[in-house]
Amino acid sequence: MDVVSPEVNSLLPDEIMDTEAMGDLPHSQPDGTTVQSEPSDDTPVPMETDTPMASENLSLCSNAISTDHIQALATSMASGSTLSISSGSQLPISISSTPASLLNLKPAMAPSIATTKTTDSLTGTSISTSGLQKLTAPFTISAANHQIILNKVASEAAKSAGTGPQVIKQEGQKLLVTAIGKSGQPIVLQLPHTCNKPGISQTLGDPKSQAPQFKVVTIGGRSELKPVMGSVGNHLTTLQAQQLKTVQIAKKNPTSSAAPIKFIITKTVNSKGLSPQTSVTPVIAGRVLTQNSPGMPQRTITLSEPHNTNIHSITGKKIAISPLKSPSKVTVVSVASPNSNASQKSVSLPVNVALGQQILTVQQSTSASPVKMATCQNTTQNIKSVQSVAVGGVGSQFKTIIPLSTQPNVQQIQVPGSRFHYVRLVTATTTSSTGQPSGPSTSSIQTAKPMVVSTGAVRMSVPIVPAQTIKQMAQKPLTSATVVTTTQTQQRLIMPATPLPQIQPNFTNLPPGTVLAPAPGGGNMGYAVVPAQYVTQLQQTPFVTLASSSGYPASTGIQTQARLPLNGLSTAESTSRPRKPCNCTKSQCLKLYCDCFANGEFCNNCNCNNCFNNLEHETERLKAIKTCLDRNPEAFKPKIGKGKEGESDRRHSKGCNCKRSGCLKNYCECYEAKIMCSSICKCIGCKNFEESPERKTLMHLADAAEVRVQQQTAAKTKLSSQISDLLMRTTPVMSSGSGRLPFTFVTKEVLEATCECLLEQAKKAEQNHQPQVEAERMILEEFGHCLMRIISSAGKAKVDCASINC
DNA sequence: GAGTTTGAAACT
């Protein structure tokens, strides 16, 4: 079940994207009248290419199910605000409308790459769509009537009928889209059987009773329509193939500041077992958690979200950098965005919870947008609570939304030498988060304590904003936060990008797996998503107290280590294995020669010289990462991965090129990874295959050596234990005299007596005028006699004691 | 520990 606080929704960044499925990122025009969803052309972003994206695909959805998603989200907006419509996985559409404007959105009918731009003749408002494939059903958005019609026929009918709700019938279901106007009424994209009064958001009917559904979210103060998809023939077949998950959230209406709004996020859940044409659409009804004031009328907003669909960037710049290993969790930290255009209004609600991924969203201040300003103000006045919200997907799907820019809510940590501020995050290990509007877990955030999402095993410190942007952040009155826990183990964190002005124009030089997203409303704060492993370095900084259970050695310096999954090994595995320190001398640890760098780690306790692989040289490091990614987009991917079906579980992604080692030495990456060479290897004289006798011999030897090592280790352990025991038993303070050794009998008295004996011998020698040498001899002999007597007495005492005990 | 070998990465 997904629960997202409305204030969070209203403050959500444009989106959080799954970079795996993210294609080109749409940009929104800052003029507020024209919003285009065309792919960004200024920020070519290296993408993870596991599932290559079509160039026309603007969605962030995973390709695997991108065609099966329908996502609809509508956000109410004030006058002149922007309405964004984004098709589930194919077409993010942003509409910036002005009052009384009529927008006709006619997406491309053919599934080919297409860009459609419709400009309203009266207002000049234009709608641009790009790459529309799924949304083949023409629909009309009528801002004049505060309505959006997703059905050509219905639109025409509506026009003929004058005003009134625009309804689309979809196999028995109605789809009503009502845009908001000056009245501040929300946009309602609604499914049928409930009353359809324009300008009033309503709770949709029981989603379980409806099969394919469109659900719309109305968010006060801002307008957003999440992907609205249709299929050929105006059939919502893609939605039919999905389950719906509903999340209902309560929110006070920021526009009216009186009537709370109930949000319902309907999340489609991918069902592998269902074909896209499957009509059965189980719905997971969401639980409603409201903050409604007693007596206040409620408004219901419903989000329809493809479960495995990524957030679309409807407006604003979004830069996605390919994730290394498709981390399943994403942590978003606001970053400054170079674009501080104030008129950027269109906002995409990051309702995305990709399959197997966790999204952690950090809301950033965007005071530049007039619309958002109003929204934020209202939100500040009405809602100050911090929410810990569990946005459960199927089983362990969660979304985390954390506004980091709120100063009272987040403890910012400044690392000396770093331009980042950090906030503590915690990787949740359970799904225990609840949708409490406020509670103990959130109070700490409000009191500027470390933002601890949960008491998970791993705590992470995430840079949230560059130090120079603190003032900007302070301008934001946001005081709410939503935190969601997750069961996922891998994370992506969002790191600040602004500290790197020289590379900021091209964000692709951020760590692999990084996703940058602009701040909602065009503020100068954006978001960058990077693999969480990169940020583990931060948790080891001396200024961040961590309770990490990852087993990282304590580090006292900035040059600590972050980890990415090593070749073929999971993060946990790599964590448990101590990494060898590098010895780089010429590469500055910024080339793939350096194992630390190649593994996405910071150098830590290495022997390298002139190392730049640390936070202090983040700029150079990011440049180097970009260079590597430019050269090879998969440079930071694990080299050892799963082979094709039918092949062995693990194999080298590129294969080795050994010539002289026979692939039986650690020079060979295959052999080093303890895997067999495969058909893609280009090695010469390979002996690293299953039947190779040399390999078997080596394996036996290796096994024997390992056994020896284990035995030696065990022997050492045993010996140490024995020595310990011996030391314990030979302690002078023994309770029993039976175990006392001779030296324990050298008491003060014995010592004095011995000295007297030695002095007596010296006197004798002196009286006899013995030479010095003879005197020394006599003294030494007497000393020997004394020792003998002491030993003899000790032995006798042991015997006596033993006899007494008997 | 110094020197050599090796192959991936980087470069041309």
Place this chain on the structure above:
DNA sequence: CAGTTTCAAACTC
């Protein structure tokens, strides 16, 4: 894409 150079790890002595 192929050949060469650079680099750091693996290896040998």
